[in-house]
Amino acid sequence: MAELSIPELSLVVLIGSTGSGKSTFARKHFRGTAIISSDACRGIVSDDENDQAATPEAFALLHHIAGVRLRRGLRTVVDATNVQPKARQELIELARAHDVLPVAIVLDVPEQECVRRNASRPDRDFGPHVVARQQRDLRRGMRFLEREGFRRVHVLHGAAEIDAATIANERLWNDRRDLTGPFDVIGDVHGCRSELETLLGELGYALVRDTAGRAVDARHPEGRTAVFVGDLVDRGPDTPGVLRLVMGMVSAGNALCVTGNHEFKLVRALDGRKVRTTHGLAESLAQLEGEDGEFRKTALEFMRGLISHYVLDGGNLVVAHAGLKEQFQGRASGRVREFAMYGESTGETDEYGLPVRYPWANDYRGRALVLYGHTPMAELVWVNNTLCLDTGVVFGGRLTALRYPEREPVSVAAEQVWYEPTRPLETPSVVPGIGMVHRDPGVLDLDDVIGRRVVETRYLARVGVQEDAASAALEVMSRFAVDPRWLVYLPPTMSPCATSTLDGYLEHPAQAFEYYRSEGIETVVCEEKHMGSRAVVVVARSAMTARDRFGVSDGSTGAVYTRTGRPFFDAAEQGETLLARVRAAAEKAGLFEELGTDWLALDTELLPWSAKAMGLLRTQYAAVGAAARASLGAAAQALDAVRERGLDVTDLATRTADRATDAAAFTTAYGRYCWPVHGLDGVRLAPFQILAAQGVNYAVHEHNWHLERIDRLAEADPELFTPTRRRVVNLSDPDSEAAATAWWTELTTAGGEGMVVKPSGSLVTGAGTRGGRPVQPGVKCRGPEYLRIIYGPEYLRPANLTRLRQRGLGGKRSLALREYALGLEALDRFVTGEPLWRVHEAVFAILALETQPIDPRL
Secondary structure, three states: OOOEEEEOOOEOOOOOOOOOOOHHHHHOOOOOEEEEHHHHHHHHOOOOOOHHHHHHHHHHHHHHHHHHHHOOOOEEEEOOOOHHHHHHHHHHHHHHOOOOOOEEEEEEHHHHHHHHHHHHHOOOOOOOHHHHHHHHHHHHHHHHHHHOOOOOEEEEEEEHHHHEEEEEEOOOEEEEEOOOEEEEEEEOOOOOHHHHHHHHHOOOOOEEEOOOEEEEEEEEEOOEEEEEEEOOOOOOOOOOOOOOOOHHHHOOEEEEEEOOOHHHHHHHHOOOOOOOOOOOOHHHHHHHHOHHHHHHHHHHHHHOOEEOOOEHHHEEEEEEEOOOOOHHHOOHHHHHHHHHOOOOOOEEEOOOOOOOEEOOOHOOOOOOEEEEOOOOOEEEEEEEEEEEEOOOOOOOHHEEEEEOOOOOEEEEOOOOOOEEEEOEEEEEOOOOOOOOEEEHHHHHHHHHHHEEEEEEEEOOOOOEOOOHHHHHHHHHHHHHOOOOOOOOOOOOOOEEOOOOOOOOOOOOHHHHHHHHHOOOOOEEEEEEEEEOOEEEEEOOHHHHHHHHHHHHOOOOOOEEEOOOOEOOHHHHHHHHHHHHHHHHHHHHHHHHHHHOOOOOEEEEEEOOOHHHHHHHHHHHHHHHHHHHHHHHHHHHHHHHHHHOOOOOOHHHHHHHHHHHHHHHHHHHHHHOOOOOEEOOOEEEEEEEEEEEOOOOEEEHHOOHHHHHHHHHHHOOOOOOOOOEEEEEEEOOOHHHHHHHHHHHHHHOOOOOOOOEEEOOOOOEOOOOOHHOOOOOOOOEEEEEHHHHHHOOOOOOOOHHHHOOOOOOOOOHHHHHHHHHHHHHHHHHHHOOOOOHHHHHHHHHHHHOOOOOOOOOOO
16 A cells, blocks of 8 residues: 655645546545646636637636645645646646645556546547557656656556555644744854853753763753754854754754754765855864764754754744745745745845845734844844844854743853954844834835735634725824824724613613623623723833834824824824823822833723814704704793693693703703813823733733722822722622612712723623623613713603614624724734734724724614
8 A cells, every 4th residue: 555645735746647547536635625627627717628729728727726725825736637748847836936845646547447437438538549648748757757846756556556545644844833832942053052051041941961071952841942043053162062962952852943054054065065164164164073973974964954944833933044934934945945044135245245135024924923043133123023033142242042932032141252243233222121122114014904804813813804994994094093103002892781671771780780690700890981082091101111112202202092093182292291190190109110111001081071072062962952952942932822822732832841851951961071171171081991011911900900000090190080980799699789780870860971891800701602702891881861962862752762772782792892802912912022013903903893884872
């Protein structure tokens, strides 16, 4: 029985004359969607699978479909005769263009058997001479298949051998997605054995030494794995010592290593190839001469066997010596290997005679974090979702590792300058206390946001954004948004509770409590709902923090923006004045120190409502109130005159008086949330959540944690900050529920908007939710008088209330969950140092979802 080893990502080319059983073989061993048949393509373009005149168009379609599949990383099987070298060469070039391995499977069936099979098929009306010609072509080319470019060739002779064959899926050597870490990825060592031993000690590894005292392995007590980015050799004082240690770690399963360009060149030199002994190669060769022949042989085989890159942790981490573009990750070709070792050159040389490398990381938009070395840097520099770990230890700099998934850098200083650099190391500005600078070129790249998009989130899997919604959001963001470097979060919408059936109520706490109880939630927090305008406040501790953490160097220290990303204040000076007070209060409350941060992001309501909604008040609410009072007053006077004439208009007069009462209540309702504001005089902030700070997404903390710290802000500046009153409710205790309901009644009777009911934990999966999806992060329960503003002065009239109770909440709740997941994802991406375009992907999606046609009254 023949077992055919086929790489999981490859272009499989079936070769055999008509009647050899290629289609049957393909259906038996490969999934149907992976098979592209030339006959099927011929049928698609001509409605006749045997129309030979359609062959050119059919193969153009076949190549296009194969190219799309290969680009998407899917194994593809081509079912055609492929007996002619030209047809095979076109497929080999297609595989090379997509950096996958071309594999040939030859079905060598006797000519008479093929003729017999064709004769039994009514759709094959060509004569035996066709099979004879194809068999001649097959025989002529079979022995040259590897020379043509096929990386694997499997030849099956006869029907019995074909029937008995099996397929073994072979994972590419670079595919170690099954390894999830944790990892310690170590930059270019360049023969600096002593510094490597010191760094491994700092990382917590225990060195293992041989009888001569030489380090031959290192193990981490917690099972971490070291990953070396290559360039272990050259320039430094002890290339053999570094190789001995790393080879031992790799052999013991304690480390992985990819090849660097210096290993590649050293292998060529040891193989006797003609190379220039520059850039430290001479030093390595001299040091290896002092080792015995067995060590040199082992080291040569080790370096020769190093692969170009690794894909790790389910595809979330890629390690390559010089980095790797997204399109090359997990692929196998000479082009991929060359890029992984050298990067991409512009074809120019700098003033030091060294090649100028194209800054591929500036354009990187991949999901995977790429860690690499090759180009020595004075400091660690995050560029998009990539990080160069070569900090020039051999040039007197440092040897650096990055702990993954923690993203924590660990460095040790060089013991001395071992090799003078040809050109100075790059020295970017550094974030104080972090040792890294985040550089985000191309922040507002149009391709990052246009078209239909699917955003992966940690909390709700995939969230889709339609193309028309993206276009509408782009209009808002491009014309009205705050400086995008501050735009790290947008708040989600919130659904109301289910509709109440109690007389005189559209919303009531009983439905909010019942919802969470049905989801298995035991404790909820009821927070006072402030009637203001939603405001996100991002405040830096200083202008230096704004520059180093957010990349804003115009002297501003933060931003206050609306839930659609627009600046809250037209005058920048007003915003800075408010930020100064927020900063001072945070300092006085000790939040910067407690949270170990130089910046904060807060979710707040800015009061009064009229501060931002004056235009809405004048054109909508005030106009409705004034018109109702004027018209109903005139109607009442007319009815009085009619009554004096002896006509009975009592019912109509009563209804008119009731409507006038409703109109007055409507005016009173919105008037409670308005007061004069001059500049910042009269403006108040009601924060209810600390969204994030340095390195931490606090939005997933339980609510009491937030509210306790917000109370301290209100104590620090009671003239600016309004505290958020709350009640904790035990949903298994009727008395606890009753007390919260009474509190809500008291709030709303006194003119308050109502309350928001939230699970005590921020991110909760409900027992009653199908598929374990998160429950609503909060539902609002608004008072009957406040709802006049939303539904109109007369909404409580029985007929109106009956109609309004038919409102549907499904769309609103779905939208709230999606926006909530996107908001948390944006914060996670920002605090973990992901590039700003990745943060904006989630933020922009929230803005796009807001264009969906959901009843705005909800």
